[in-house]
Amino acid sequence: MTLDVAQLCAQLIRFDTTNHGGGESAGEREAAEHVAAVLHDSGVPATLLEPAPRRTNVLARVPGTDPSLPAVLVQAHLDVVPADPAEWSFDPFAGEIRDGFVHGRGAVDMKDMAAMTLAVLHRWHAEGRRPRRDVVLAFVADEEDQGHHGAHWLVEHHAAHFAGVGAAISESGGFSFDVDGVRLYPIGTAERGTSHLKLTATGRAGHGSRRNPRNAVTALVTTLARIAAHEHPVRLTPTAEAFLEGAGKALGVEVDLDDVDGTIARLGPAARLVENTVRCSTTPTVLQAGYKVNVIPGTATAQLDVRTLPGTVDELVATIDSLLGDGVTREFLEHQPPVEAPIDTPWFTAMADALRAEDPSAAVVPHCLGGGTDAKAFSRLGIHCYGFAPLLLPTGFDYRAMAHGVDERVPVAGLEFGVRVLDRFLSS
């Protein structure tokens, strides 16, 4: 008997593993215990690790038949972002399966991938199959915050579990993206870095009715205005270049790498897959200053959501420093470098082949993620990290609005496709 992937996904959704951030979380323990039980039923012994109460990670390794091959890691986070039931048209944690969809928080981010992986392992056990290479498994806590109880902790304290791993697959890639009947399949080969900044302007406090050339609020907002007006230059990474070439060819669009913005504009809906990842970004998001209208505060602070492209971190920091005004300093709240995995590898080829075997018209392209995932942690071990959680999605299905969005759901047929693709890739 093979386990039904939709049921597996629905069961995982029913464990409320909401991660509120800042260390506040419902915890992953019950979901992790369930994963370990399903693994056990598939003949795969699992280890549970809790760096903090209820923050549970599941590690396992399926031994391959050829120990000389590098191992592959499948990593999936078990936590989800919050869902406000008042905004949803169904219960986010009921895990309903109806109308061909599995409904609930985590359906695409990323209990789907956890369920597909478990379904593959269960199928191998039922059919008496073993993979050629070791398949290392990590179902982790805390991705939706900083990974301190999940991937980063595992990399720091249990690196031995990942010995011999050559490549990892996880979320944010491998899904179909329909453009006028052409199905692109972006595979994640890069992620921008996260270098969130806090700016602090320090001035002279005083009465609001008096002249004050050292007003911290003024210093801060003029700095922010300069940063907001700054146009970051195009920095074409190998991933973005290969995406433009590949998507342009598949869509019959002229590609001019000397005019990246013009090329992106011609890509139509596919522009969304690349438009945020040809430049760094420095987006002001938080402002704090003052407590009374007639008092000039001594300090004013702002936070910037800063994302860096591979190879640009030093350049971007120098740019920001050149835009800071007098009396304004910066500090990093978070400083995680970008990651980029090579495209010209047997790993990428095997993922593309697995997709094309199940969808002969698949146009597979590399893709850079605008944000970040646990790939940032696992890449520290020298592992090539790819975004590959295959899904075949119906035309018009807005996958990217699902993750962290309202009424998150995933098509059952898409999950079944994903199981077949994953089976091919992990067996190869």
Ligand SMILES: [Zn+2]
């Ligand atoms: Zn995710």
